[in-house]
Amino acid sequence: MAHFVVKSCFILFLFLVISQSALATKKTLKQRAPCKQFTLYYHDNAFTGNDVDNATSAIVINETKLGNFKFGKMYVFDDPMTKDENFRSPPVARAQGFYFYNMKTDYNAWFAYTLVFNSTVTKGTLNIMGADIMAAETRDFSVVGGTGDFFMTRGIVTIRTQTFEGAKYFRLKMDVKLYECY
Numbered sequence: 736m737a738h739f740v741v742k743s744c745f746i747l748f749l750f751l752v753i754s755q756s757a758l759a760t761k762k763t764l765k766q767r768a769p770c771k772q773f774t775l776y777y778h779d780n781a782f783t784g785n786d787v788d789n790a791t792s793a794i795v796i797n798e799t800k801l802g803n804f805k806f807g808k809m810y811v812f813d814d815p816m817t818k819d820e821n822f823r824s825p826p827v828a829r830a831q832g833f834y835f836y837n838m839k840t841d842y843n844a845w846f847a848y849t850l851v852f853n854s855t856v857t858k859g860t861l862n863i864m865g866a867d868i869m870a871a872e873t874r875d876f877s878v879v880g881g882t883g884d885f886f887m888t889r890g891i892v893t894i895r896t897q898t899f900e901g902a903k904y905f906r907l908k909m910d911v912k913l914y915e916c917y
């Protein structure tokens with residue numbers, strides 16, 4: 736019996752030591768500087784029914800009656816990404832994906848999209864997702880992976896709404912910070 740108690744105490748002690756060191760590691764984890772960083776502007780131009788040439792996104796599922804904040808409404812987009820704020824600047828990438836409204840008590844959306852780069856300078860993709868809490872001045876999305884020039888990357892995209900014209904057009908500033916580059 737005594738032997739068993741001693742043994743149990745030893746195991747408990749070992750467990751404490753291990754969990755303490757795990758905590759210590761977590762605490763000392765420092766945020767590194769990004770290995771790659773750039774800013775792009777996202778232009779979303781919603782389809783109204785007759786602007787086929789100009790529109791870059793469209794409603795695919797309409798809102799439900801749950802609350803007054805468009806709950807359930809979903810857009811699919813193929814939006815141009817430019818280096819400056821001008822909608823007409825030549826796009827350097829396209830943002831292809833979707834977002835939907837998912838909050839009953841406020842405007843809140845969830846984004847999942849790929850930035851597709853297909854130029855002579857950059858070829859590859861960045862896969863991005865995250866919650867867009869629209870009332871917050873800045874929101875962070877996760878870069879969960881990449882291909883081509885962004886092989887196996889990970890990082891954070893900080894977004895900021897710069898302008899919006901009702902439900903027709905909005906522009907987001909996207910600061911891309913990658914913390915793993917190969």
Ligand SMILES: *[C@@H]1O[C@H](CO)[C@@H](O)[C@H](O)[C@H]1NC(C)=O
Nearest residue numbers: 780786789790822900903904
């Ligand atoms: C295309 O959309 C942009 C952004 O809303 C707008 O400024 C522009 O006037 C539109 N062009 C046409 C031809 O509708």
Ligand SMILES: *[C@@H]1O[C@H](CO)[C@@H](O)[C@H](O)[C@H]1NC(C)=O
Nearest residue numbers: 794795796797798799800808
């Ligand atoms: C979507 O819902 C709104 C509000 O209920 C309605 O005005 C609109 O006609 C609907 N659009 C489609 C495409 O069903």
Ligand SMILES: *[C@@H]1O[C@H](CO)[C@@H](O)[C@H](O)[C@H]1NC(C)=O
Nearest residue numbers: 829851852853854855858859
């Ligand atoms: C990428 O660019 C090349 C050359 O312009 C073109 O042939 C190809 O279709 C493009 N691919 C995509 C996915 O847009």
